Each structure stands twice: as structure tokens, then as C-alpha cells.
Amino acid sequence: MAEAAPSPTGRIWRRPPLISSPGLRWALYIGTIVYLIAAFATMDINWQRVAQGWERGQRFMSGFAPPDFTTRGDAIIEGVLESLWMAFAATIVGIVLSIPIGVGGARNLVPKPVYAVCRAFMAVSRTLPEILVAILFVKLFGFGTFAGFMTLMFATIGYFGKLLAEDIEAANQLPLEAMRAAGASWLQRLNYAVQPLVMPRAIGIAIYRLDMNFRESAVIGIVGAGGIGATLNTAFDRYEFPSAAAILLVIIIIVLGSEYLSAFTRKLVR
């Protein structure tokens, strides 16, 4: 090999920009800033109104203090139990139903038509806000917890199914190939090369969904789907703000509890 020429020093290096064309790059920067300014300009903030509102808001908030747990104590306990039941049943049934749909939404496991149908169902379920579905189901099944249960279950299918499908697609594909090479059937491949890989995350998601369903039950109760939401709504309707405050505190405590429970369980199943 010939003697290499000495490498010159002092050469300039900078990280190449993400968008290489300078014109396009600056157009994007300036466009974003102009758009943000224009967007804020359309908001039309009336500072006088805000000042008045601040006072009203304070009066409203002070109406909540002190929280009153006793006057409507029985109704609160009943509402909480209803909501817990609703959330729990909807989570369990929803997850059981979402497993076939989620598996069907994983491109690496099923033929294209099945995939398209399952993905479409999940998209519909995730797009419709719970409150709209709840209004529909209250019309269908009448007031009460059954409408609430159906609403939360429907939402759970879309949510859990989608995350399950994404998880299956993102999991390591090699075990699946190995099981195929060994002559395993489709169900056996599912049981050996998919289930163990997605299980820990699925359990975490399930617990999170339980927590979501409980919180959501407080919202859909307002349109008549039973549970703690209905109790909350009644309290507001009667201007019983101290009772409403008590209900909100109970909801926060239960959600906080499920937060710790889910963190603990996820640690267990790693």
C-alpha cells in the first residue's frame, strides 16, 4: 500500500439539518410561527370578562367547602359500588371480547380481509366518544347501570383490542417463525409464540383500562347511565356542592388507589 497523504486539519463539520432544502426549512419555521400568531389572534380573549369570572369561579369553588360525606352518604356508597361493578364487569367482558378482535387486527397473524374488518370495528369503537355511546345505549336499554356497562364494554373492546393488535405486531417475530417451522397449528402458535410475549403489557393495559372505566363511569352517569356519575349529577342539580365535593374526592381516592395497584401488579408480572 502506498503511503497515505497526511489528513488536513481544521475541516468543518456540522450535523446535516433534518430538512435539507433551506427554502423549505425556513418556509416551515416562518409558517408555523405565523400560524400560531394567527390562531391566538382568533381566540378573542376578553380580559375584563376573565376578571369578573375569576370572582365567580372563586365563589363557585368555595361553595364546595367543606365536603359533606354524610348527608348523602348512602347515595354515595351506592353510587360508588354501582360504578365499581360497572367498571369491573365492563373491563372483564370487554377484554374477553377484544382478544379475538385484537388478534384479528394483527397483520402478521390473519389474512387481509379479517384484518380489515377487525381494524374497522376497533376504529369505530375508539372514535365514538363514550358520552355519545352512553346516550345511545340509555335510549336503547333505559336508564341505569346496564346502559353504562354496555358503553364501557364497547369502549374497552376498541381500546384494548387496538393496543393488543399493535403489541402483537411489534413483538419479536422469530419465535413465531420457529413455531411455524416446527409444524405448529395456528392456535398453538398463538399460545406459544404470541401470548407469552404480549402478556405482561396486556395485564398492565387491562388494569389501566379498569381505572379508565371507573373514571369514565362518573362522566356517563351524567347522561343517565347510572353509577357514581348519576349521584354526582343529582348533587349538582340540587346545588348540593359540599356533597358533590365529597363525591369527587371519593373518585380521586379510588383512581389513586388503582394507580398504585396497577404499578404494583405490573412489577409482579414482569
Place this chain on the structure above:
Amino acid sequence: MPALHLENLIKRYERSGNEALKSISFSIGEGQIVALIGPSGAGKSTLIRCVNRLVEPTTGKVRWGDLDLVSLNSSDLRKTRRRIGMIFQEFALVDRLSVMENVLSGRLGYVGFWQSFMRNYPQKDIDAAFALLDRVGLSAFADRRADNLSGGQRQRVGIARALMQEPDLLLVDEPTASLDPKTSRQIMRLIAELCRERKLTAIVNIHDVPLAKMFADRVIGLRDGRVVFDGKPDELNNEALTSIYGEEDWEDAGQRALMKFVHAGEGGPQLDQERVLGLR
């Protein structure tokens, strides 16, 4: 145990239009260990996957006894795959299952879904699994989770799983590419020994030429989807290497490989020596 004949096997990837295999033909006698060498992208991986149809060949035949593997329908293919074991570069174990479950999964083609779901395997399968774990030196690890094992141990589980199928043919895809040089030799030796014990036919993709020469009966060189060398390991001279890999100073290749090996032995991860020696 039948011989394997590949006839004008072509694989064209539809999307890219790339022809990975350009009319491959060769025959492998029973009990032969064939090393398939060649540069990355030469089609080695595609070729062995065309045999058990993890990759569907575009045209051509793979004759095995009186079967043409390419024309099998899906249920016959599944039955035939039970007799073709496969060993993978990245081991392809199910990390969260135990070693025993991974080994037993080699029997999935033979047991019903419910049996496999309940992990209720026939006693003779369990006996066979323990015997294989003994053979590869891992019976103490049966109930360990597969992700708690070292690379070499994981590959031994992969080998045991493939042999659980009681295969007649073994497809081995870069078995040592994820392993250090010393473990690589031990794993290749183990595969070669097991093939000889059980009179298995084997196709081994391998990019480590000295290793291929050490353990194979025959070497096939692939370049750009074509067979460019087919002969005994000791016929693999510098000229042949150039025809497979292109121009390079081959003279001290063996020397360099040796240095790499010695070097890794000093500084590399230390294996459990006793168990390793107990293996041989």
C-alpha cells in the same frame, strides 16, 4: 431417510423485483452435512427457508423422497415440517417460557392444541426432552426461563427443540453469528456430532469459513443467488474464496481468525468451563 434435490429453484421478491435465488440446483445425499457459505445478501437464508417454505419459492422443485415440498398443500406442509428441524441465528426461543416449554414446543406438530395448551405432553416426549437436555448439558435448567440463559446456552435449547421433532433434515441458519468465537466452535461441534449420531442430513448457513471447513462434509458457495462453488472443504482454496466473496487478500485469513479466537479467549466473557467441557 431420503436425499434432498433442489431443481431450478428461483425466488423473486415481487415487491422489489429482486431475484434472490437464480435457478439453484443441487442434491444432498442422506447424512451429509453441507455448509452454505457466501457474502451477506447472497441468498443463503432465503435458500434454506425455501426448503421448509417459510419463504415461498417462485418456481422450481424441492424433492425430498417422493415429495415435492414446493407443491404441498398447507396441511401436508405442516405434517412435513415436523420432520424438518430448524435452528436459528437469534435462537428464536420464546423468552418468557421455560427451557422445558421451549424444548417441548418442538413437539407441537405432533400433539393436539388442548394437550399443548395444558402443557400435558405424552410421557415419552418428556423423557425425550430430558434426554436431549442432558445431551446438551442443560437438564439443571429445565424450569429456568429462557431469557435467563447465556447465548451459548440459548442456542443449545434451540438445538434441543429442533431435535425434539425427531427430524430427518436439519436446516441451520447462521447458528453461531450471535456467539463469541469459542462458543461458536462448541455449538458447531455439537450440531455436527448430533447430526452424525442421528444420521441427519443438514444444511448449515454459515459465514465463518474456517468453521465451515472444520465441521462440514461439503461446502456450497453462493454468490448473488447462484451456486459458484461446490466441493469438499479442502478444495476451498483462495481462488474459490475469491469466486464466492470477491477479490481479497485471503492468505492470512486463517491466521486472523485464529488471532481473533485467541484474543476472545483472553478478554471475552468467561464461560462455565466445567459445564462446557462436560459437554464434549
